[in-house]
Amino acid sequence: MTAAVMPTYGRIDIAFQRGEGAYMYDTKGGKYLDFATGLAVLCLGHSHPHIVAAIQKQAATLMHTSNLYNIPGQERLAERLVAKSFADTVFFCNSGAEANECAIKMVRRYHHVNGDPERYRVITFDDCFHGRTLATIAATGTEKILDGFGPKVDGFDHVAVGDFDALQAAIGPQTAAIMIEPVQAEGGVMVVEDAVMQKLRQVCDDNGLLLIIDEVQTGMGRTGKLLAHEWSGISADVVTLGKGIGGGFPIGACMATADAAKGMVAGTHGSTYGGNPLAAAAGNAVLDVILEDGFMENVQRLGDLLRSRLEDVCQRNDAVIEDVRGCGLLLGIKCKFPNMDLVTSMRGKGVLVPPAGDNVLRLLPPLNIEEGHIDEAVAALEDVCREMGQ
Numbered sequence: 001m002t003a004a005v006m007p008t009y010g011r012i013d014i015a016f017q018r019g020e021g022a023y024m025y026d027t028k029g030g031k032y033l034d035f036a037t038g039l040a041v042l043c044l045g046h047s048h049p050h051i052v053a054a055i056q057k058q059a060a061t062l063m064h065t066s067n068l069y070n071i072p073g074q075e076r077l078a079e080r081l082v083a084k085s086f087a088d089t090v091f092f093c094n095s096g097a098e099a100n101e102c103a104i105k106m107v108r109r110y111h112h113v114n115g116d117p118e119r120y121r122v123i124t125f126d127d128c129f130h131g132r133t134l135a136t137i138a139a140t141g142t143e144k145i146l147d148g149f150g151p152k153v154d155g156f157d158h159v160a161v162g163d164f165d166a167l168q169a170a171i172g173p174q175t176a177a178i179m180i181e182p183v184q185a186e187g188g189v190m191v192v193e194d195a196v197m198q199k200l201r202q203v204c205d206d207n208g209l210l211l212i213i214d215e216v217q218t219g220m221g222r223t224g225k226l227l228a229h230e231w232s233g234i235s236a237d238v239v240t241l242g243k244g245i246g247g248g249f250p251i252g253a254c255m256a257t258a259d260a261a262k263g264m265v266a267g268t269h270g271s272t273y274g275g276n277p278l279a280a281a282a283g284n285a286v287l288d289v290i291l292e293d294g295f296m297e298n299v300q301r302l303g304d305l306l307r308s309r310l311e312d313v314c315q316r317n318d319a320v321i322e323d324v325r326g327c328g329l330l331l332g333i334k335c336k337f338p339n340m341d342l343v344t345s346m347r348g349k350g351v352l353v354p355p356a357g358d359n360v361l362r363l364l365p366p367l368n369i370e371e372g373h374i375d376e377a378v379a380a381l382e383d384v385c386r387e388m389g390q
């Protein structure tokens with residue numbers, strides 16, 4: 001019998017009833033430390049009182065109006081993101097893939113209004129992940145993600161990260177932009193080196209290309225900066241956000257400089273829900289917390305601590321773990337055993353962690369965890385490694 005919910009996911013047979021802080025509770029009474037955070041979404045953990053209060057208040061006041069009218073909360077959210085970043089302007093949508101769609105449309109429009117409509121191609125990278133829409137699966141470009149979906153959306157060329165000869169060769173008269181994740185998270189938590197990010201900026205400048213940085217997973221403080229590309233000191237033309245921006249409420253955003261966005265005039269793009277009053281209230285509540293003094297420094301401190309603790313576990317268990325990678329609180333463990341075995345064993349010890357590509361186990365804790373949570377996760381990992389290594 002066909003499942004009522006279309007079976008596009010391989011689901012784990014647990015249902016959760018409640019979440020509080022860094023913990024989730026399942027319907028059978030099990031308690032789990034959540035280092036998956038709904039795939040980097042719950043940046044402040046579960047049921048954060050400030051986010052809950054903001055959503056409750058807004059839901060009881062005005063949930064949705066459509067973008068036919070002014071939305072003061074959306075304007076405030078955009079102004080705050082602009083004030084804290086390279087961007088001059090923001091488009092709101094509902095997911096990361098939609099944010100990337102906006103970015104892809106934007107770079108095409110940019111060249112169109114510049115009088116170069118032939119420039120529509122975007123260079124993306126091996127092991128990237130940009131979403132599940134028709135254009136973003138083409139941007140991602142792996143056989144698996146494209147399989148069976150007919151002709152691939154035209155306009156994407158792929159090269160390996162750091163292969164600048166291949167990049168130069170891929171740039172042609174039709175190239176519009178380069179698009180990269182500062183940490184290839186789904187691909188295996190692979191940090192793109194600062195020097196590579198800087199060189200990409202240079203290549204864009206030298207060739208009249210726009211630089212799109214996909215910060216859907218890395219943005220909103222996940223690496224200890226509001227936007228991860230800040231670590232490399234470069235400025236972007238377009239940055240996409242999703243996941244953490246709503247703290248659990250679905251929001252996507254595409255931020256851009258005024259120049260990059262100059263073609264995005266009234267009527268060129270839209271979304272019924274994007275940035276509605278409820279979403280904007282959630283986004284503003286997240287910003288209230290993550291923009292507090294010391295918040296990012298604390299993420300950096302916790303990230304360093306978790307990383308050094310994981311490296312200790314790695315050293316003691318080199319038959320199970322190959323290396324530790326990542327940045328801030330987006331960390332990965334390259335496994336020598338199948339990563340799903342570690343994911344399952346960790347869950348057996350009451351710790352939720354997701355897998356990533358390249359046989360990696362990912363750690364995505366809430367950004368406001370305490371040291372005790374790190375102790376708990378590391379102890380579970382140590383146990384799992386000891387048992388597997390035997």
Ligand SMILES: Cc1ncc(COP(=O)(O)O)c(C=O)c1O
Nearest residue numbers: 095096097129130131216217242
């Ligand atoms: C870097 C990156 N871009 C885009 C997406 C797609 O976001 P969404 O699933 O919200 O469409 C993801 C999701 O994992 C992501 O990690």
